[in-house]
Amino acid sequence: GKAHGMEPGHPYGLASALEVFQFLISLVSCEDASSEDLCVFGLTLINAALDEGRQAFALHAPMLHLVRDDLLRALLAVGTSTNLSVLSFLCTVFLNLYLHLRKYLKLQLEAFLRGVILVLGDGRQVAYEQQRVALEAIVDLCRQPSFMADMYTNYDCSLEGPNMFEDICALLSKNAFPVNCPLSAVHLLSLEGLLAIDHTIAVRCAAGGSAAEEEPYELAEYYNFWEERMPEADEAARATWLRKRKQIKRKIAAGVEHFNRDPKKGFEYLAALKLLPTPPPGEKYDVAKIATFFRRAPGLDKAVLGEFLGDPKEFQVAVLEAYAQSFVFQGMSIDGALRMFLEGFLLPGEAQKISRILEHFAACYYKHSARTDGIVADSDSVYVLAYSIIMLNTDQHNKQVKRKMTLDQFISNNRGTNGGKDWPRQLLTNIYTTIQTDEIKLSADGEVPTSRWSDVLRKAQNDPGVAMFTCSDGPAGMHDRDLFGIIWGPTIAAMSVVFEHTDDEAVLVEVLGGFSDIARIADSQGQTDVLDNLITNLCKFTMLPPPAGRPQEAAFSEDQKAGMAAQTLFAIAAKYGNHVRAGWRNIVDCILRLHKLSLLPTKVTEPEDGIL
Structure with missing residues (x-):
């Protein structure tokens, strides 16, 4: 007890807590016949522990390490489960991790969101019920007041990060639209997520939250913006x-x-935007700056980049050398270093280009490994082994190869290739086992394959720039204008489609509440174009075409949907009319149509005290 800061004689301490929590994590990743039941049991207890411990997990480095590494790794591993109970508890644990420990889990939360939640929520490769569970989790997250602001500031505003806020909004918007099918739980959940985002912004607006207007920013000249800190x-x-x-x-x-x-x-074009320094007349671009751009800029076509790096022209070879020298492989195994090196681009198909790229990788790896392990004889030896690893990777994971290479064959193929001597058998065995169980393949931007998890942890521990910045501690609404500028269009479109396709009163009330929230935000931010767009959409529902043989006034009086839309329209016009511009034409047209049908109340159409 004393070793862990406990009073002498106290029966428990940090060591006991660590052992118990490690056991709970092992239940989640258990693979025996009853693994799903054990997984649910483990997730239930882990969720209870997070509910009870909350931020206390961060007070002890060993416990926080368990959460950041073992727990998140286990959650990612079971994220593909088809068991709905497992998925439901999994999402609950993730919500608790966000609520209590998000400051310490920026990269891990990103990995889980992109690797599990968004994949399941998309629904293209999973069952309908799995998609529904994922969307329920997204809705729960969207209801948290600071969740979307956290996503936007930590990922969308990160030069190297994914556009998490935009991706979530795009997913919800896509799923909210019924395409040649009746409304389902997926459509309504997706709309609920969009409305939850708008409602949290509207609440902050009502509380007097400020939303500064975005001012255009132009780079006057190139500078190293990649390393700039908040x-x-x-x-x-x-x-x-x-x-x-x-x-x-x-x-x-x-x-x-x-x-x-x-x-x-x-x-x-990059130089014109000041994203690369403009070279003096007659000189080439700075290859080191280009290498940095290739390493850090998201969205580069990996096939195009691979062809560029493999090109034999002098400038491309200089860029390739700078690119290879930008890596630090010290302390890494050769297969781990090769994975990292190949992550950013696709190897070209031409053998000479592959050879050229691997030569520069080998030189860089040898430079770092020679300082530490002393096992590698020279860079040529690294080159030969790297090429052998790529061939092994193809052999083990290409379905067209029926007879797979054995361990003994792999060792035999590399005999005498380490400066004329043999590589240590254990080293080759480790490489073979790793490649056999974990293919070297390109991962999508932002996706974290299992083989790179240790690199994620290393970056999270050593780079202060990956600590999650939380918006809940700052003034309310500081980023709301940015968020609203992205979300309002898809939300109005989704609300309009759902409103048109449903007669469920509860859903209609929810949608009209969303229209009111957007109007409140637009008025608070002085966005007249949003109000005009909203009013145009609402007006379409106030005068629906009557059934055959029925007068329009009777149809309107009996149409609950049209009446609710008209009430919401006039309430918005009365409350936020100062910021309505072109929308007044639609409002007046609506009033005139109702007057023509004698559907306006008498106090509106008759003069009061002799004044009309």
Whole structure:
């Protein structure tokens, strides 16, 4: 007890807590016949522990390490389960991790969201019920007041991060639209998620939250924006800095698109945007800056980049050398280093290009390994073994290869290739086993394969830039204008479609509440175009075509949907009319149609005290 800060004689301590929590994690990853029941049991207890311990997990480094490594790794592993109870408890545990420990789990939360939640929520490769569970989890997250602001500031405004807020909004928007089918739980859950995002913003607007207007930012000249850190100033200064990062990220995306189409013109465009330094007349671009851009810019076409790096021209070879030298492989196994090196691009099909790329990898790896292990004889030996690993990877995972290479054959193929001597058998055995069980393959941007999990942990521990910045501690609504600018269009479109396809009163009330929330936000931010768009959509539902043989006034009076839409329309016009512009034409047209049908109340159509 004393070794762990406990009072002498106390029967329990940190060591006991660690052992119990490790046991619970082992239940989640158990693979025996009753594994699903044990997994649910383990997740239930882990969830209870997180509910009870909350931020206390972060007070003890060993416990936090268990959460960041063992627990998240186990959660990712069972994320493909088809058992709905497992998925449901899995999502509950993830919600608790976000609520209590998100500051310490930025990269891990990203991995789980992109590798599990968004994949299941998309629904293309999973069963309907799995998709429904994932969407329920997304809705629960969207109801958290700071969740979407956290996603936006930590990922969308990160130059190298995924656009998590935009991806979630796009997923919800896509799933909310019924395509040649009746409304289902998936459609309604997706709409509920969109409305939850808008409602949290509307609540902050009602509380007086401020939303600064985005000012255009132009790079006057190139500087190393990749290494720029968030200022430790007040919240307003941080918000301004994040908006600037988001605008730089948009420029990077535009530059990447040009490079993917034509690398030569892409460099010119990147230099014009000040994302690369413009070279003096007659000189080449700075290869080190280009290498940095290749390493860090998201969205690069990996096939295009692989062909560029394998090109024999002098400039491309110089870029390849700078690219290889930007890696630090010290302390890494050769297969682990090769995985990292090949993650950013696709090896070209031509053997000479592959050879050229591996030569530079080998030189870089030998430079680092020679300082530490002393096992590698020279860079040529690394080159031969690296080529052998790629061939082994193809042999083990290509379905067209029927007779797979054995361990003994792999060892035999590499006999005498380490400077004329044999490689240690254990080293080759480890490589063979790793490749056999875990294919070297390109991962999608943001996806974290199991083989790279240790690299994620290393970055999370050593790089202060990956600590999650939480928005809940700052002034309310600081980023709401940015969020609302992305979400309002898809939400209005989704609400309009669902409103048109349903007669369920509860759903109609929910949708009209969403229209009111958007109107409140637009009025608070002075966004007249949003109000005009909203009113145009609402007006379409106030005068629905009457059934055959029925007068329009009778149809309107009996149509609950049209009446509810008209009430919401006039309430919005009365409350937020100062910021309505073109929408007044639609409102007046609606009033005139109702007047023509004698559906307006008398107090509206008759003069009061002699004044009309």
